[in-house]
Amino acid sequence: MPTYRLNWQNNWFFFPSLCTERRGLILYTVQRFVLFLFFLCSLSTAYPQQRPNGHFLTDSIEVGKPFKYTLSFRHSPRVEVFFPDTSAAFRPFEVVKLNYFPTETSAKGSLDSAVYTLLSFELAKIQTLSVPIWQKEGRDCTAIYSEIDSIKLREQIKGELTDSLYLRTDTQVVPLRSQTNYPYLVLLGLLISLIGTGIYLLFGEALTRQWELYQMFLRNREFQRNFTRFTRDINGSKGIENAEKVVVLWKIYLQRLERKPYVTYTTKEIMDNLPDEQLAEALRSIDGVIYGGVSSKNTADSLNILRDIATQTYRNKRIELLQQGRNKTKQS
Secondary structure (H helix, E strand, C coil), rough: CCCCCCCCCCCCCHHHHCCCCCCCCHHHHHHHHHHHHHHHHHHHHHCCCCCEEEEEEEEEEEECEEEEEEEEEEECCCCCCCCCCCCCCCCCEEEEEEEEEEEEEEEEEEEEEEEEEEEECCCCEEEEECCEEEEEEECCEEEEECEEEEECCCCCCCCCCCCCCCCCCCCCCHHHHHHHHHHHHHHHHHHHHHHHHHHHHHHHHHHHHHHHHHHHHHHHHHHHHHHHHCCCCCCCHHHHHHHHHHHHHHHHHHHHHCCCHHHHCHHHHEEECCCHHHHHHHHHHHHHHHCCCCCCCHHHHHHHHHHHHHHHHHHHHHHHHHHHHHHHHHHH
16 A cells, blocks of 8 residues: 655645744735835825926017026925026027026925026027926936927018118218227336336436436536626626626535535635635635625636636536446445
């Protein structure tokens, strides 16, 4: 008689208690799965996936004139979205301005919106636009495009163009008012200042010394001219008056050369600063003419001595100034 052996491990349905436990576990797993699916369905029902709403705020446009385009998107508050900025491509339009609005959140979800100011230079009669927004999903962003909206170009020239049209010429010259280029003038002034400063730093002392020598030369020439004019008719009717003018002219010239108050000096004080016997005799002779009122034949000679003293003082000052320049050049 054949013998049959049962596999108790594989035939678990022979044990009622074990069967009931396994069935309860399966039923619990199925219930959890159904609840998870119901949760996902409830989320999709509360915040259904939508496309951005984008449309023009006017039905027609003109070339080169701004117009408005609005873009809005409703989404779950837990989702982060990004709107395009002014650097994004809005072909065939150009973005000139962007106005954002604060996010509004309600039971229907969060609403983000923005208004774009656009320009168009295209000549197509019908122009369309679809703008994307980006929805963040983990580390990536998904672009969601709005529905395509169209706008009409407003024509300025009515009717059909024919070859008979021609351009009207206008050759009348319109005078334009000249305008001052202030930035150029400022740059030119700065350049001249820099060049002048550089020249002064390099040659400032030498140029200043040459200028002083030139001024001394001019003053000496003027002194000699006036001196000759006053002494031309020294023995005439205005000889005494001219003699007094010559002495005043001589004192002023010496005062500017040596920077001493010769105009206020008396004859004695002048002799203390310019010790010279001929000068002393000349001054006493001239004082006698001026204060005594008696003209003398030696008056012209006395005045020539004053001229010689002034000329010699002028030469000494020039030599002194040139010598100072040579000494500074050697030291440098």
